[in-house]
Amino acid sequence: MTAKEADWRPYRVIDRKVESETIVSLDLAPADGSPPPPFRPGQYLTFRFADRAGAPTQRTYSISSDPADGTRRRISVKREPGGVGSGHMHDRMPPGATIETLAPKGAFTLDETSNRPVILLAGGIGVTPLLAMAHALARTARRATLIHACQNGAVQPFARELGALARECASLRYAVCLAEPTAADLAARAFDFQGFVTREILQALLPIDDYEVYLCGPTPFMRAMFTLLTLLGVAEPRIAYEFFGAGQSLRAADVSAAPATPRTGAAPQADGDMVVFARSGLSVPWDGRHRSLLELAEAHGLTPAFSCRAGVCSTCLCEIEGRVRYFEEPLDIPPAGQALICCSTPDGPVTLQI
Ligand SMILES: Cc1cc2nc3c(=O)[nH]c(=O)nc-3n(C[C@H](O)[C@H](O)[C@H](O)COP(=O)(O)OP(=O)(O)OC[C@H]3O[C@@H](n4cnc5c(N)ncnc54)[C@H](O)[C@@H]3O)c2cc1C
Ligand code: FES
Numbered sequence: 001m002t003a004k005e006a007d008w009r010p011y012r013v014i015d016r017k018v019e020s021e022t023i024v025s026l027d028l029a030p031a032d033g034s035p036p037p038p039f040r041p042g043q044y045l046t047f048r049f050a051d052r053a054g055a056p057t058q059r060t061y062s063i064s065s066d067p068a069d070g071t072r073r074r075i076s077v078k079r080e081p082g083g084v085g086s087g088h089m090h091d092r093m094p095p096g097a098t099i100e101t102l103a104p105k106g107a108f109t110l111d112e113t114s115n116r117p118v119i120l121l122a123g124g125i126g127v128t129p130l131l132a133m134a135h136a137l138a139r140t141a142r143r144a145t146l147i148h149a150c151q152n153g154a155v156q157p158f159a160r161e162l163g164a165l166a167r168e169c170a171s172l173r174y175a176v177c178l179a180e181p182t183a184a185d186l187a188a189r190a191f192d193f194q195g196f197v198t199r200e201i202l203q204a205l206l207p208i209d210d211y212e213v214y215l216c217g218p219t220p221f222m223r224a225m226f227t228l229l230t231l232l233g234v235a236e237p238r239i240a241y242e243f244f245g246a247g248q249s250l251r252a253a254d255v256s257a258a259p260a261t262p263r264t265g266a267a268p269q270a271d272g273d274m275v276v277f278a279r280s281g282l283s284v285p286w287d288g289r290h291r292s293l294l295e296l297a298e299a300h301g302l303t304p305a306f307s308c309r310a311g312v313c314s315t316c317l318c319e320i321e322g323r324v325r326y327f328e329e330p331l332d333i334p335p336a337g338q339a340l341i342c343c344s345t346p347d348g349p350v351t352l353q354i
Contacts (some may be wrong), residue, residue: 004331008048010102011036013093014072019157023125025064025076031098039104041067041112042214042242045075046102046312051084058313061087062128062242063104064137064158073104076157078125089285105292105310105328108214108242110136112313115169116212116238117143121225123217124150129242130214131158138169145173145205149197149221152178152187175205199228208233215241226250270334276351277302286346293324293341297354304354311343323351 005186015027021234026244028045032038036064044062065074077089079144093099110133111119127148137144146166150156159176166174173270176191185191193201222241229239241250275293280302290296292317297304307315310329317338326333326342334340341352 007102007331009102010091010098011035011073011101013095013097013099016095018145019076021154023157024079024096025074025157026089026093026097027065027072027074027099029072031353033222035070036073037103038070039063039067039073039132040106040109041080041136042109042129043104043106043132044310045073045104045226046308048100048312049088049228051088057084057088058308059088060308060310060312061343062106062132063087063314064128067132068135068139074234076125076128080257086298090275102312104244108216109241110214111140111212112136114212115142117209119206119211119213119229120144120146120211121217122146122148123221123225124155125157125219126242126244127158128217131162133135133214134162134165134174138153138165138172141171143171143173145175147177147205149176149177149179149217152180152182153167153190154182159190169299173205175201177201184349190330197225197228199231200289202232206232211238213239215239216244219243219245222250260353273346274349276349277354278351291345292327293344293346293350293352297341297352299304302354306342309342311340316339316340316342324350325346 010031011028012031012329013026014029017025023051024166044060046058046060048056048058061075061077062244063073064076065072077086079090082085102180108129120133121122130146134146143203162174166327177193179196180192181191181194213229213234215222226239230236245296272287274283275286275296276283277297282300284296284300286296290299294304294306305315307313311328317334317340319337319341324339325347326344328343330343
């Protein structure tokens with residue numbers, strides 16, 4: 001067993017709760033009875049398990065529970081039709097079942113040193129990391145508004161939990177926006193706005209202030225919200241976001257930098273090493289604005305394969321000339337000539353077979 005292999009720890013399901021028509025929560029704790037390691041609100045856990053055919057599989061799920069709970073960690077999983085990982089979590093993880101997991105990871109975390117008011121803006125299942133943040137914020141006097149956009153009340157999770165949190169904490173506001181409320185939703189009137197989140201809704205909820213925003217949800221939702229927020233004057237660096245699936249940079253500079261046709265030979269910045277995406281015929285300077293080579297590729301319209309974005313699954317492994325530096329240590333360091341681009345930055349000029 002390698003040292004990295006030893007990082008995987010068995011966790012046991014100690015509770016399972018249906019949150020909505022599509023989402024279940026699993027409460028997990030180390031199977032040996034020890035307390036789970038601490039996590040920062042917004043981080044995720046990586047799991048590995050055998051799929052129905054016995055193939056080793058990894059998936060990542062954000063921790064949705066209160067970081068102050070030292071006994072258990074909750075994940076909340078939306079079932080994807082035909083999805084391997086979500087199907088496993090829904091169908092094969094009853095109370096008592098075990099699964100291996102790594103220590104919490106991820107850089108999409110609440111800045112708990114700041115006093116700025118916070119906007120937590122969630123689309124659907126994207127609420128999970130923001131829920132942990134809401135619990136942490138509810139123990140402070142910092143003003144926070146959680147806006148949850150969902151299709152309807154049948155698929156909306158955590159209404160009761162967030163409603164209770166907001167009632168207990170005067171500085172936390174909770175607003176629900178249902179795109180297509182059902183007849184039952186309309187009768188119960190248990191939502192604040194109907195339709196998509198608009199500029200008017202944001203203006204109604206958020207008096208002008210110097211906000212920090214944490215954004216998570218489906219890609220079209222994230223794009224729309226990012227645009228709205230910047231139109232309302234929120235500075236881009238104040239908007240942190242996380243993709244659960246294939247992602248692209250939302251920052252305007254990156255979007256406009258994404259070439260309509262591949263470009264080659266762009267002049268490197270004074271302090272920027274050149275990153276060549278050889279198969280795409282694209283060369284771009286590394287200017288330090290992206291977290292990883294994967295994010296740089298996505299910012300320029302490329303769509304390399306990935307799954308965990310955490311150095312665990314090797315999906316993003318690619319051939320490389322040059323060297324990278326890992327900011328998140330991969331589970332297995334790739335051999336020379338290969339690199340995991342989700343958790344590395346260039347260490348000098350590099351050429352990637354992407
Ligand atoms: C940082 C991070 C945090 C996350 N947090 C959460 C969370 O809190 N909650 C949550 O629910 N998810 C979360 N996710 C997403 C999660 O990791 C999985 O990606 C998600 O559960 C889907 O995985 P799956 O195995 O069920 O689907 P997959 O099997 O990977 O498939 C995904 C989709 O593609 C379709 N598909 C698969 N194979 C094919 C094929 N051959 N042809 C056509 N279609 C196909 C499936 O039907 C499915 O709809 C997070 C992801 C990241 C990166
Ligand atoms: S996406 Fe899993 S290791 Fe990079």
